[in-house]
Amino acid sequence: MIDLSRPVGLMLVAILHFVPDGDDPYALVDRLLDALPAGSYLAASHATHDYLPPHIAQEAKAAARGGGPPGVINLRSLAEFTRFWDGLKLVEPGITSVAEWRAEDPQPRPSMSEVSMDGAVARKP
Numbered sequence: 001m002i003d004l005s006r007p008v009g010l011m012l013v014a015i016l017h018f019v020p021d022g023d024d025p026y027a028l029v030d031r032l033l034d035a036l037p038a039g040s041y042l043a044a045s046h047a048t049h050d051y052l053p054p055h056i057a058q059e060a061k062a063a064a065r066g067g068g069p070p071g072v073i074n075l076r077s078l079a080e081f082t083r084f085w086d087g088l089k090l091v092e093p094g095i096t097s098v099a100e101w102r103a104e105d106p107q108p109r110p111s112m113s114e115v116s117m118d119g120a121v122a123r124k125p
Ligand SMILES: C[S@@+](CC[C@H](N)C(=O)[O-])C[C@H]1O[C@@H](n2cnc3c(N)ncnc32)[C@H](O)[C@@H]1O
Pocket: 012, 013, 014, 015, 018, 019, 071
């Protein structure tokens, strides 16, 4: 049971890039957030082409054109991912590569291009 009378956390981790533009992923996220009380949090990550070599990004975008086959990844830019956070209050450090999100400790981590995934956490006011 999820008690929607109290703030909850909505985790859309590596999910949104499976939703093609034609299914309006922004409206889907708005609908989910509308159901949550103020003070709830959204945590989401999303595959991006921003850190990939241009020729690989072009191939990936071509594969997803028109929705593509089921399971195809709809890479989105940082600007496109940023739209999901409209109206929310981002927690530090905001929207970044997940390779860099709170990466204060010195342990080895994959590069931004190896991960190719942006992420953020934000609070619904
Ligand atoms: C990479 S896994 C991530 C799973 C989990 N969130 C995690 O971080 O471990 C991607 C998930 O997206 C789901 N998925 C694929 N297309 C979807 C869609 N159109 N709507 C919702 N979920 C979808 C798959 O079933 C799969 O469980």
